[in-house]
Amino acid sequence: MYTLHDVGDQALLVEFENEISMEVNRKVVALKRALEEQRLPGIGELIPTYRSLVIHYDPLTADLDQLKEAIDQGVKHLDLSSLPKSIVTEIPVLYEGEYALDLEEIARIEGKTEEEIIRIHSQSDYYVYMLGFAPGHPYTARFENPFSFKRRETPRVRIPGGSIVVQLGLSDIIPFDQPCGWNIIGTTPILACDYRKKNPFLLKAGQWIHHVPVDKAEFMDIKRQVELGCYQPKTYEKEG
Amino acid sequence: MGIVVENPGVLTTVQDGGRYGYEQFGVSPSGPMDKESFQIANILVGNPRDLSALEATMLGPTLRFTQDNIIAVTGGDMMPLLDEKPLPMNQAVLVKAGSVLKLRAARNGCRTYVAFAGGLDVPLVMGSRATGVQNKVGGLEGRKLAKGDEIGFLAPKTSLPRMAERRTDHPMPAGKERVLRVILGPQDDAFTPQGMDTFLGQPYNVTNDFDRMGCRLDGPVIQHKVDGNIISDGMVTGAIQVPTSGLPIIMLAERQTVGGYTKIATVITADLPVIGQCRPGDVIRFQSVPVSQAHQLWREMQNRLNTLDQTLNAPAPQAQPSVQAHQPPVYPETTLPGPVRRYRITVNGKVYETSIQVVSQ
Numbered sequence: 001m002y003t004l005h006d007v008g009d010q011a012l013l014v015e016f017e018n019e020i021s022m023e024v025n026r027k028v029v030a031l032k033r034a035l036e037e038q039r040l041p042g043i044g045e046l047i048p049t050y051r052s053l054v055i056h057y058d059p060l061t062a063d064l065d066q067l068k069e070a071i072d073q074g075v076k077h078l079d080l081s082s083l084p085k086s087i088v089t090e091i092p093v094l095y096e097g098e099y100a101l102d103l104e105e106i107a108r109i110e111g112k113t114e115e116e117i118i119r120i121h122s123q124s125d126y127y128v129y130m131l132g133f134a135p136g137h138p139y140t141a142r143f144e145n146p147f148s149f150k151r152r153e154t155p156r157v158r159i160p161g162g163s164i165v166v167q168l169g170l171s172d173i174i175p176f177d178q179p180c181g182w183n184i185i186g187t188t189p190i191l192a193c194d195y196r197k198k199n200p201f202l203l204k205a206g207q208w209i210h211h212v213p214v215d216k217a218e219f220m221d222i223k224r225q226v227e228l229g230c231y232q233p234k235t236y237e238k239e240g
Numbered sequence: 241m242g243i244v245v246e247n248p249g250v251l252t253t254v255q256d257g258g259r260y261g262y263e264q265f266g267v268s269p270s271g272p273m274d275k276e277s278f279q280i281a282n283i284l285v286g287n288p289r290d291l292s293a294l295e296a297t298m299l300g301p302t303l304r305f306t307q308d309n310i311i312a313v314t315g316g317d318m319m320p321l322l323d324e325k326p327l328p329m330n331q332a333v334l335v336k337a338g339s340v341l342k343l344r345a346a347r348n349g350c351r352t353y354v355a356f357a358g359g360l361d362v363p364l365v366m367g368s369r370a371t372g373v374q375n376k377v378g379g380l381e382g383r384k385l386a387k388g389d390e391i392g393f394l395a396p397k398t399s400l401p402r403m404a405e406r407r408t409d410h411p412m413p414a415g416k417e418r419v420l421r422v423i424l425g426p427q428d429d430a431f432t433p434q435g436m437d438t439f440l441g442q443p444y445n446v447t448n449d450f451d452r453m454g455c456r457l458d459g460p461v462i463q464h465k466v467d468g469n470i471i472s473d474g475m476v477t478g479a480i481q482v483p484t485s486g487l488p489i490i491m492l493a494e495r496q497t498v499g500g501y502t503k504i505a506t507v508i509t510a511d512l513p514v515i516g517q518c519r520p521g522d523v524i525r526f527q528s529v530p531v532s533q534a535h536q537l538w539r540e541m542q543n544r545l546n547t548l549d550q551t552l553n554a555p556a557p558q559a560q561p562s563v564q565a566h567q568p569p570v571y572p573e574t575t576l577p578g579p580v581r582r583y584r585i586t587v588n589g590k591v592y593e594t595s596i597q598v599v600s601q
Contacts, residue, residue: 005425005426006423006425006426006506006531007423007425007426007474007476007479007503007506008423008476008478008479008506008507008508008509008534009423009506009508009509009510009531009534009535009538010476010509010538011474011476013426013473013474015426015473018471019471020471044260045260045261045263045264046264047263047264047474047497047498048264048474049471049472049473049474049498050471050472050473051471051473052473052474053474054473054474054475054476056476059535059538059539060538060539060542130472130498131264131265131266131497132266132472132496132497132498133266133496133497133498134266134375135262135265135266135267135375135377136265136266137266139472176376193265193266195365195366195377200265200366201262201265204264204265205264
């Protein structure tokens, strides 16, 4: 059902099945919620990843037996149906020219037109498994592989923040300039991490994103609003 | 004002206790590499232990004071000079405006802390003033100090009670050999018995690939059963990653929040200052300990810090408690224990909930 490991002397690791799937990831999200609601003394941050949850604790104030019991009860009574409705956040994407450096190559590899590639990328929601690597960087995926390619042969030394990069069933938003070996399918004007905001992060583990094609004029307009700090990303509850 | 950076040194950053609560969003906690020395420096100048101070690496900065303040220098011995005269370490000292503090190359240890009474005035970002150089966040514009930078003092002081007693002993270990105690796992089962013997039996050298993110070690290859890849999971400071190459990397203050390599063990929290003060060329041996022992060592370290803090900074007995207005009424004996009263207090921008209860009178 789950395994429990010590991670040093101030954290525990709860592991579910050794696979990347939404079913397993939803257990992680549900256990995190269950433990957060209990507000046990001495418990620090909970860090959800694909298939496991890291639970930080303060050995001076936490009761480790109580925590382990809470984990055990939490897993036994995991109620996935009680998870709140998933939020979908719309990600406006400009799939054009210098903003979509690899779109032409992607279309060539896949033997499709650029329009078809754009439609494929923007027709399905992607699930946010977790955040990590860089502040606000989401690990997102859908449940089939719309594309056949993986990484580029040679990684780029630096790609701009806002790049939307893809491989197989994965699609990531790059929050800040960084090296990257994935193909750039488009660029979003919105920020995955904005330190000016009280909550700097666009997304959270367990949510969804949906890419929405925009033209250059819309892109520039949203970008201006983002710079002024007045852009509100569109969000809605996921159907079903 | 406060200090002007005349020479920044190799890597000098503003740090505080660390940026906690945002790891689930990918933000590294950052904070000091040797938290013990860092906290001793703050205690010596009468500060809360995790207040903003400077961390210098290998070759320290030269700082000109534009305002009087009390400081303390701890950690690695960078042979500090104040106006060209040797400045004692691990001791509170009043520095006058116009004076120049010069830290030189570390004679021992690797990281030196300079605490200033009242702390350093840089903006709070997500509740912390710690610089994350990798995340480009916090401190001074998310970067290391540069020549000409000016940093203000938050609440400088020209006098502190018990000034003559504000000194302690906190030497760096001698020699090049270090033992790091570890808790095995969480992926120790990914290694062969021979691999585990190698890890726990053989010495590892600290390489030049040693920064605030992590420390790469060189030595005998640690054998995996299959390879060093896992489905990415959460990380803690002190985690020892062993990728398929078989050479360990100790993840430190500015580590990433998740990782996809097998983690053979985790350095116990009480020994993180030891690795934080290692230098390239030092030799590390790993020793496995049970969690209960690690907790005991952590408790002992906290007790030492508490004792120093209480000796130097406990309010004088005649002082009026500053929260008198909020003190609960005295309850008659028949109602013991009294009702639990909850208070919210804000320290360094973090909100804590605390509860008090009358249990005897």
